[in-house]
Amino acid sequence: MDSGVDDEGFIRLDGVEKVFDVRKRTGFLRRERREVRAVDGLSFTVARGEMVGYIGPNGAGKSTTVKMLTGILTPSGGTLRVAGIDPARERTRLARRIGVVFGQRTTLWWDLPLIDSYRLAHRMYRIPDARYRENLDRCVALLDLGALLDVPVRQLSLGQRMRGDIAAALLHDPEVLYLDEPTIGLDVVSKARVRGFLRDLNAERGTTVLLTTHDLTDIEQLCSRVMVIDHGRLMYDGPLAGLHEAGESERTLVVDLERELPPIDAPAPARVVRVEGPRQWLAFPASASAADLVARVAAAYPLVDLSVREPDIEAVIGRMYAERAGA
Amino acid sequence: MAEGGAGTGARAAGERGAAAPAGEAFPAGGGDGRVRAGLRTYGLIAGMWIRSTMAYRASFVMTVGASFAVTGLDFVAIWLMFSRVDALGGWSLPEIAFLYGLCGVSFGLADLAIGSMERLGRRVRDGTLDTLLVRPAPVLAQLAADRFALRRVGRVAQGGLVLGYALAALDVGWTPLKVLLMPVTVVSGAAIFAAVFVAGAAFQFVAQDASEVQNAFTYGGATLLQYPPVVFGQEMVRGVTFVLPLAFVNWVPASYVLDRPYPLDLPGWTAFAAPPVAAGCCALAGLAWRAGLRSYRSTGS
Numbered sequence: 001m002d003s004g005v006d007d008e009g010f011i012r013l014d015g016v017e018k019v020f021d022v023r024k025r026t027g028f029l030r031r032e033r034r035e036v037r038a039v040d041g042l043s044f045t046v047a048r049g050e051m052v053g054y055i056g057p058n059g060a061g062k063s064t065t066v067k068m069l070t071g072i073l074t075p076s077g078g079t080l081r082v083a084g085i086d087p088a089r090e091r092t093r094l095a096r097r098i099g100v101v102f103g104q105r106t107t108l109w110w111d112l113p114l115i116d117s118y119r120l121a122h123r124m125y126r127i128p129d130a131r132y133r134e135n136l137d138r139c140v141a142l143l144d145l146g147a148l149l150d151v152p153v154r155q156l157s158l159g160q161r162m163r164g165d166i167a168a169a170l171l172h173d174p175e176v177l178y179l180d181e182p183t184i185g186l187d188v189v190s191k192a193r194v195r196g197f198l199r200d201l202n203a204e205r206g207t208t209v210l211l212t213t214h215d216l217t218d219i220e221q222l223c224s225r226v227m228v229i230d231h232g233r234l235m236y237d238g239p240l241a242g243l244h245e246a247g248e249s250e251r252t253l254v255v256d257l258e259r260e261l262p263p264i265d266a267p268a269p270a271r272v273v274r275v276e277g278p279r280q281w282l283a284f285p286a287s288a289s290a291a292d293l294v295a296r297v298a299a300a301y302p303l304v305d306l307s308v309r310e311p312d313i314e315a316v317i318g319r320m321y322a323e324r325a326g327a
Numbered sequence: 328m329a330e331g332g333a334g335t336g337a338r339a340a341g342e343r344g345a346a347a348p349a350g351e352a353f354p355a356g357g358g359d360g361r362v363r364a365g366l367r368t369y370g371l372i373a374g375m376w377i378r379s380t381m382a383y384r385a386s387f388v389m390t391v392g393a394s395f396a397v398t399g400l401d402f403v404a405i406w407l408m409f410s411r412v413d414a415l416g417g418w419s420l421p422e423i424a425f426l427y428g429l430c431g432v433s434f435g436l437a438d439l440a441i442g443s444m445e446r447l448g449r450r451v452r453d454g455t456l457d458t459l460l461v462r463p464a465p466v467l468a469q470l471a472a473d474r475f476a477l478r479r480v481g482r483v484a485q486g487g488l489v490l491g492y493a494l495a496a497l498d499v500g501w502t503p504l505k506v507l508l509m510p511v512t513v514v515s516g517a518a519i520f521a522a523v524f525v526a527g528a529a530f531q532f533v534a535q536d537a538s539e540v541q542n543a544f545t546y547g548g549a550t551l552l553q554y555p556p557v558v559f560g561q562e563m564v565r566g567v568t569f570v571l572p573l574a575f576v577n578w579v580p581a582s583y584v585l586d587r588p589y590p591l592d593l594p595g596w597t598a599f600a601a602p603p604v605a606a607g608c609c610a611l612a613g614l615a616w617r618a619g620l621r622s623y624r625s626t627g628s
Contacts, residue, residue, distance in 0.1 A: 020626060072460045074624050088624070092364075095463035107458040111474075112379055123371050124464055 009081075010208055011046040011069065011176065016078035018064050018232075038064040040232035041078070048175070049206040051198075053223035053240070055213060057317055061232040062212045066178050069210070070100055083175060096125060099169030103181030106165055108153040114164050115149040118171060125172035132171060139167035142197050159190035166194065170201070176208045177201070183215055195221050216240075216310060228317055235317065245287065249311035249319070253282040253293060258302035267296055278304070286311050361465065368464040372472035380477055387478065394481030402427060402489050405553065416557035421496035422585055423555065424489050429577035430552040431486020433516030434545075437524060439479040440517075441471040444524045445538045445545075448531035451623065460624075467616060470528070497585070505584050508598065515601035516576035520545065522608035523571070525616050532619035548573045556590035564590050572608065575601040 018039040024032045039061045046052055056062050067073040068080055071087030071094055080087060085094045100107065108117040122132045140146050143163040148156060156164060162182060169177060179198070183191045199222055201207050211218060219226050219240055226243055228236040236243055243249070255264070256279050263272040263280065270284035270293050284293055290308050297303065380387050405427065409420040418426075447470060450456040459469045499505065527541030534540075548571070556564045556578050568574040568591060575597075582589045583598030 067457065070461050072457050072624065074621075076625075091460065092463045092465070095461055098461070100461045102454075102458065105453070105455050105458055107461070109375070112375065116375055116379065120371060120375055124368065124462060 007048040009045040010048040010050075010083060011044075011210070012079075012081045013045070013065075014043050014079045016042045016065075016068065016080050017076045018061075018068060018073065019076040037232050039068070039075075042229070042232065042234060043078075044227060044234060044237060046208060046210065048208055049202070050225065051202045051209040051211070051223050053211050053213060053219035053226040054229065055219065055226060055317075056229040056235075060230045062229060063180065064232075065229070066100075066180055066210070066212065070098060070178060071095070096172060097175050099172070099174035099177045101162075101165050101169045101177070101179045101182055103162070103179075103184045106153065106161055107168055108161070108164055110154050111152055113150045113152055114145070114156070117153065117164070117168055118149075121168060121171050127172050131173065135171050135173065136167070139170060142200070143167055143193065159186045162186060162190070162194065166197065170207075173205075174207065176210070179209065179211045179213075181213055182211065183213065183218055191215075191217075198222055230317055241287070243316065249286045249316040250283045251286050251290065251311055252309040253284060253290060253297075254307050254309065255280050255282065255297060255301070255303060256305040258304055261301065264297060264301060267293070365465040365468040368468040369472045372469060373475035376472070376475040377477055390478040391481045391484075394478050395485050398431070398482045398485045401553075402485070416555050418555040418557070418587075421493050422581075422587075423553070424493035425497060425585065426555060426577050426581055427553045428486050428488075428490025428493050429512060429516065429581060430549055432483055432490060432513050433486075433576050434520050434549040435479065435483035435486050436513070436517040437520035438545075439476075439483060441521055441524050442479060443473045443475065444471055444528040445531075445541055446470075446473070447528040448535040448538050451532060452535050456623070466620060467525070499584060500586070508580055508584060511599075512577070512580040512601055515605040518605035519573065519576055519601075519608050520549070522605070522612035523548065523573075525609075525612040529612070529615040529619035532623045544571065552577050561591070568593070572604050575604045 016039055017037065020036045020038055022034045022036050024034065026032050042061075042065065054062055054065070064073065068075050069082055069087060071091030074088040082094060083097055085097075087094050108114065109120070118136055121127070122129075127135070140149070143166060145160075145163060145167060148160055148164065153161060153164065166179075166182065182198075183194055186194065195218065198209060198211075202209055202222075209222075211223060213219065224239060226236070226238070226240050227234060228243065252273075253270070258278065260278050261280075263275055264282065266272060266282050266284075269288070270282050272280055273283045274281040282293070282297070284290070294306060297306075402424070405423060406420065408415070409423075413419070415423060447456070450459075450470070456466075459466050462469065523544050524541070527537070527544060530541065531537050548567075551559075551567065552573055556567075556574070559567075564574070568579075574590060578590050579593060580598045580601060581587075583595070589595070589597065
């Protein structure tokens with residue numbers, strides 16, 4: 001549609017900065033001013049049709065980036081283009097081509113039945129009737145919204161509301177979909193349904209998806225590429241497997257033995273990191289097989305129960321950051 | 328809705344210069360398209376709320392009745408006062424009713440059209456303003472139409488009733504000019520109040536707890552105008568004339584219609600100054616709104 005928009009750099013950030021002036025009240029009238037660089041020289045591109053995980057600890061600059069990509073916030077520096085459009089200058093024009101789902105805040109009309117939000121979108125986005133019908137039917141079927149259409153949004157559960165929000169963001173066939181924590185607070189079934197839907201959307205319609213999340217499973221199941229941001233800078237950009245290596249992330253095997261025993265003599269590189277009565281914690285590289293370790297421990301020790309804990313994203317990033325600071 | 332249009336119009340006119348490409352979003356044409364987009368958005372959202380209200384007709388009739396009765400008590404208080412005195416600062420009960428009715432209808436119309444704006448501060452605080460910014464429609468129109476409450480016609484109707492009583496009870500020497508001045512005054516007054524609503528909302532971008540301050544100017548201003556200017560101090564009247572020109576909502580035009588001395592000895596032609604004053608207010612409010620939204624988009628809070 002727009003000449004000069006290459007599919008490789010469908011979303012393009014070049015040295016983007018966002019500086020906030022934070023004022024803290026220190027007395028009745030005295031205020032302290034402090035500059036906070038929420039985003040600090042961020043550069044990356046996302047190709048059309050890519051599905052990218054955008055992760056980082058709280059306050060890392062994820063939401064600020066998404067707000068700049070949608071045109072809510074104006075960058076303090078650098079250039080930013082989405083589908084060839086400068087979001088801050090042409091916010092309303094861009095709005096027709098993007099869909100946004102904020103995990104914590106609904107874009108639905110709170111006191112009205114769900115269907116009213118969709119009807120309004122139909123008119124507001126000027127979606128052709130046939131297209132609207134088709135998209136709505138598809139979303140209703142795949143996200144199981146049929147019984148919810150006449151229910152006021154405020155009466156929906158978190159998972160129902162999230163599904164409703166995702167449908168609302170997709171009725172106008174956006175080329176880009178931003179999802180901010182789309183599975184936060186959802187039960188296992190809802191999570192699986194949302195993930196399946198997003199995977200199909202990306203595969204069938206080629207919608208570009210940028211996903212911020214705390215849940216590594218979201219990334220594992222959906223994204224071939226992950227970007228890690230911390231302190232407003234890009235720390236990592238690549239496949240998820242590489243992230244585990246870069247962060248030297250470890251999984252933990254928790255075993256309950258029949259009785260208190262000295263620390264298990266685990267095969268390297270696994271090692272016991274904690275002992276508490278009959279329960280012991282063994283750390284091993286995330287890339288190694290758990291089955292092998294379990295088999296060897298079970299053969300030599302009286303096992304009652306065991307569980308494997310996945311690496312915590314915050315911990316992975318924390319280690320990565322410490323490493324980089326030390327280098 | 329005329330005043331809502333005036334407000335968005337002022338804003339669109341301001342925005343055209345700075346962000347020319349924004350016009351492209353509405354191929355219908357330039358800044359004009361922006362006004363049209365605002366009105367269309369307003370109509371869509373307000374229509375949605377009206378349909379939703381009408382789903383419960385009995386409840387709607389009851390709330391309109393309640394709104395009518397509550398605002399009506401307001402005038403009963405004045406009426407009771409006149410059972411003790413014959414005049415207030417030289418103004419008789421029907422004359423006061425004339426002031427009250429003009430102000431009531433103007434304020435009622437503004438409140439009906441864009442009274443929802445006062446919720447901006449809360450939206451900034453809880454972050455839901457962002458959800459309006461990602462829609463392809465002007466934020467001002469979305470905000471003004473949100474929770475459009477048709478029950479607020481109760482206030483307009485009550486003001487109209489009091490105005491009707493005043494017109495019946497008063498012996499006005501009607502001239503064509505005086506007749507013309509009536510609708511012009513009501514519309515201009517509504518636009519002035521609408522400008523105060525928009526400016527107040529714009530202020531909430533900076534101070535999110537300022538909705539009470541805004542209420543002081545809107546509801547407070549409307550209450551003030553129910554009494555003749557002579558009962559207030561000169562400084563107050565000056566402020567309400569030259570700083571926040573609420574005097575043009577009713578005091579000045581009513582003085583002309585009722586052949587009374589003007590507040591502050593203003594010249595006679597000022598009775599007809601309400602439309603330009605209203606236009607100026609809307610333009611200033613539009614600029615304030617634009618500045619407020621720009622500040623929000625650079626600070627995110």
